Amino acid sequence: MKIIDVKTYSAVYPVKEPFANAMRWTRERPFGIVEVQTDSGITGWGEGAAVPPRRAIEAQVLGRDPFHTEVVWEGLHRMGTDPGAISAIDIALWDIMGKALGQPICNLLGGAFRDRVQAYATGLFRKEHADPTAALVAEARGYVEQGFKAMKMKVGFGPDYDLKNVAAVRRAIGERILLAVDANCGYDRGSAIAIGQRLAEHDLLWFEEPISADDVEGYGEIRRALGLRISGAEQLRGRWAFRRMLQERALDIAQPDVCICGGFTEFRKIAAMASANHVRIIPHMFGTAIRLAATLHLLASLPDSPRALEPFPTLLEYDMSENALRTDLATEPIRHAGGMVAVPRGPGLGIEIDREVLEKYA
Numbered sequence: 001m002k003i004i005d006v007k008t009y010s011a012v013y014p015v016k017e018p019f020a021n022a023m024r025w026t027r028e029r030p031f032g033i034v035e036v037q038t039d040s041g042i043t044g045w046g047e048g049a050a051v052p053p054r055r056a057i058e059a060q061v062l063g064r065d066p067f068h069t070e071v072v073w074e075g076l077h078r079m080g081t082d083p084g085a086i087s088a089i090d091i092a093l094w095d096i097m098g099k100a101l102g103q104p105i106c107n108l109l110g111g112a113f114r115d116r117v118q119a120y121a122t123g124l125f126r127k128e129h130a131d132p133t134a135a136l137v138a139e140a141r142g143y144v145e146q147g148f149k150a151m152k153m154k155v156g157f158g159p160d161y162d163l164k165n166v167a168a169v170r171r172a173i174g175e176r177i178l179l180a181v182d183a184n185c186g187y188d189r190g191s192a193i194a195i196g197q198r199l200a201e202h203d204l205l206w207f208e209e210p211i212s213a214d215d216v217e218g219y220g221e222i223r224r225a226l227g228l229r230i231s232g233a234e235q236l237r238g239r240w241a242f243r244r245m246l247q248e249r250a251l252d253i254a255q256p257d258v259c260i261c262g263g264f265t266e267f268r269k270i271a272a273m274a275s276a277n278h279v280r281i282i283p284h285m286f287g288t289a290i291r292l293a294a295t296l297h298l299l300a301s302l303p304d305s306p307r308a309l310e311p312f313p314t315l316l317e318y319d320m321s322e323n324a325l326r327t328d329l330a331t332e333p334i335r336h337a338g339g340m341v342a343v344p345r346g347p348g349l350g351i352e353i354d355r356e357v358l359e360k361y362a
């Protein structure tokens, strides 16, 4: 089998109700999508932080066997291609391999430890509300009513906002729901430690991206200063960036994103390095239906760590924000039921792309 064409799509979903994390307001959601065509008639779909440049596709992808994932990855990387763009091609190649073999990608990854994954609701952003606390409380209660047993809210807006709103959300959802917080790199070391010490009393599952991912030593310092699990690395590209984080003992939880770190091929290497360093993997997921499906196959393939009777949940980040490219791009949308999400069973990614939806936003 040979790759005969690669189509690239830059898709943008315009958000109707803008929302903010600690760094920026989101008014549109851009995604890079690729469609890799083979001479056997099998087509694979991939998503990345960007799409690869044409010259890289022509030099390293066209004419190759789609099973040669390592060769294609290495070729693209040697040409200086951003791993965020390599991700898109790599995911499409795994989709093709699965379709050619009639197997879901999780089987190609070594088999599924679970066929359903516990999801945590990602939402609770800052929005334009007259009473932000009341809006966050109502949103959090809504997630509990839908059956979620875990959720994550945004912090990083200063001690007044963070302490008041985390306390209000914790009070509203009760003690038994898992609650994580995410500062999206909005603090420096001193603020992260000072605010983290006060947030810790609300029984948090983890404190995500307290500071810039460039400050690797700072992560280690914050981790040793706080009685909280520290997570991060969602924007890191390639295994070498993760190596630094692991060497510095900077994280309790690494959050590689399959569409940013370099696709399935690179994610597996990062997961192996994390496992050897006793660091948990909880992938980042904030994208289209392609990223959601790819992340589910990876989550199916991660063993419990430790292998306890009541293991720490292997959690799917379930993005609750508005994005038609997540909810409508697959002809059969991937939905949660009572906070659980089934791993797609069909060959490859296990989803069919709705071309009308893709054309509408591309």
Ligand SMILES: [Mg+2]
Pocket (backbone or CB within 6 Å): 182, 184, 208, 209, 234
């Ligand atoms: Mg995050």
